[in-house]
Amino acid sequence: xxxxxxxxILRLSFPFLxxxxxxxxLSFADYQVLQNKExxxxxxxxxxxxxxxxxxxxxxxxxxxxxxxKNIFLRPEHTITGAPDSLFNQSPTKYTxxxxxxxxxxxxxxxxxxxLGYENSRIIQIFLRSYQENIQTLIYRVxxxxxKAPEQRYEALLERSPQFFETAYNKHVAxxxxxxxxxxxxxxxxxxxx
Amino acid sequence: xxxxxxxxILRLSFPFLxxxxxxxxLSFADYQVLQNKExxxxxxxxxxxxxxxxxxxxxxxxxxxxxxxKNIFLRPEHTITGAPDSLFNQSPTKYTxxxxxxxxxxxxxxxxxxxLGYENSRIIQIFLRSYQENIQTLIYRVxxxxxKAPEQRYEALLERSPQFFETAYNKHVAxxxxxxxxxxxxxxxxxxxx
DNA sequence: TTCTCTGATTAACATATGTAAAGTGGCTTT
DNA sequence: AAAGCCACTTTACATATGTTAATCAGAGAA
Numbered sequence: 415x416x417x418x419x420x421x422x423i424l425r426l427s428f429p430f431l432x433x434x435x436x437x438x439x440l441s442f443a444d445y446q447v448l449q450n451k452e453x454x455x456x457x458x459x460x461x462x463x464x465x466x467x468x469x470x471x472x473x474x475x476x477x478x479x480x481x482x483x484k485n486i487f488l489r490p491e492h493t494i495t496g497a498p499d500s501l502f503n504q505s506p507t508k509y510t511x512x513x514x515x516x517x518x519x520x521x522x523x524x525x526x527x528x529x530l531g532y533e534n535s536r537i538i539q540i541f542l543r544s545y546q547e548n549i550q551t552l553i554y555r556v557x558x559x560x561x562k563a564p565e566q567r568y569e570a571l572l573e574r575s576p577q578f579f580e581t582a583y584n585k586h587v588a589x590x591x592x593x594x595x596x597x598x599x600x601x602x603x604x605x606x607x608x
Numbered sequence: 609x610x611x612x613x614x615x616x617i618l619r620l621s622f623p624f625l626x627x628x629x630x631x632x633x634l635s636f637a638d639y640q641v642l643q644n645k646e647x648x649x650x651x652x653x654x655x656x657x658x659x660x661x662x663x664x665x666x667x668x669x670x671x672x673x674x675x676x677x678k679n680i681f682l683r684p685e686h687t688i689t690g691a692p693d694s695l696f697n698q699s700p701t702k703y704t705x706x707x708x709x710x711x712x713x714x715x716x717x718x719x720x721x722x723x724l725g726y727e728n729s730r731i732i733q734i735f736l737r738s739y740q741e742n743i744q745t746l747i748y749r750v751x752x753x754x755x756k757a758p759e760q761r762y763e764a765l766l767e768r769s770p771q772f773f774e775t776a777y778n779k780h781v782a783x784x785x786x787x788x789x790x791x792x793x794x795x796x797x798x799x800x801x802x
Numbered sequence: 803t804t805c806t807c808t809g810a811t812t813a814a815c816a817t818a819t820g821t822a823a824a825g826t827g828g829c830t831t832t
Numbered sequence: 833a834a835a836g837c838c839a840c841t842t843t844a845c846a847t848a849t850g851t852t853a854a855t856c857a858g859a860g861a862a
Binding site: 757758759787788790791794 | 848849850851852
């Protein structure tokens with residue numbers, strides 16, 4: 415992906431930035447391409463990286479007490495992500511982030527760009543907007559969990575985020591929904607019969 | 609609560625602020641006291657208010673398709689809250705925020721103080737930190753929902769946020785946990801017998 | 803005291819999901 | 833072509849929770 419294409423995506427995603435802001439931002443970022451199932455951030459390490467997904471999809475998961483992977487994040491294109499526990503508390507993260515398809519990223523140092531932001535009120539907005547997007551996505555998921563049975567959650571996600579089903583394995587989406595692949599398979603069958 | 613007490617709580621909650629920042633922040637805020645079950649933000653209206661809870665607890669809920677209240681937020685002392693859909697998207701909010709006990713608040717205009725923040729990098733940090741706290745709380749709830757059965761969620765919340773059980777009705781906490789009061793009652797009994 | 807309101811508890815029943823295991827199909831490798 | 837791998841499906845069974853309704857308990861109010 416060319417620098418121009420990268421800049422175009424950034425300007426679309428953050429329309430309040432001027433040309434120079436995008437250039438500055440890009441100058442602080444590394445462009446990185448991952449094949450499927452390549453990991454960028456590993457659980458147990460302190461990661462000061464945040465990344466913007468130019469193309470593709472990332473999942474963030476942790477390993478629970480039983481040794482099972484649990485997908486906490488499924489992040490589509492044009493969103494910013496990082497390991498929140500490491501970024502906010504300087505502690506080793508419990509999450510591993512890996513691609514679920516070929517994925518193109520802008521990787522940057524969180525502190526470094528945040529410091530930029532304290533001097534440029536448009537750049538700080540990148541963070542404010544990303545935080546807001548994260549909060550809204552998480553609130554929606556909590557709402558789904560509290561208000562909807564698994565089958566309704568499936569329906570709602572299919573409508574709201576169809577790209578998840580197009581790009582990620584069913585088992586990853588099931589995990590993200592908080593249900594088993596077995597149950598998801600039953601739900602899909604039930605709905606195809608009705 | 610005196611102005612001095614309010615300032616002391618703010619300085620404890622946001623240690624990076626200097627004395628003048630706190631004074632400026634307070635000068636933009638209204639002090640407000642709610643009795644139990646008084647609402648501050650009503651669903652259906654656009655609310656540009658955010659509030660800092662000096663003392664007490666607030667709950668934010670919406671009414672689902674069946675006409676049931678669903679508690680999306682239970683916010684303890686020394687946290688900032690507002691209606692995210694209204695604040696971030698200028699749309700009428702779907703949430704009602706009301707007190708679950710006597711509650712003392714600092715209410716401020718979100719835009720106004722955010723604008724202050726663009727000129728003062730310590731004040732913008734109030735927002736960044738609040739966003740981060742919100743994100744971490746929400747991630748933890750999603751984790752609980754995905755990784756834990758209702759009874760384990762109860763245990764985890766009891767350990768992590770005992771003040772919820774001390775301050776709010778069981779029915780509100782059950783709702784927040786995504787279970788019915790009947791089920792919570794069973795869980796509590798089961799655990800008292802074991 | 804009695805009545806009312808509200809929250810919490812208990813009971814009875816139905817059911818969707820979890821779990822464990824086996825089976826299917828596609829794809830790759832040898 | 834055979835073996836292996838992986839995602840997905842299907843089956844069978846157990847059980848915790850949802851639902852509905854009745855009951856209990858405490859706080860006020862009349």
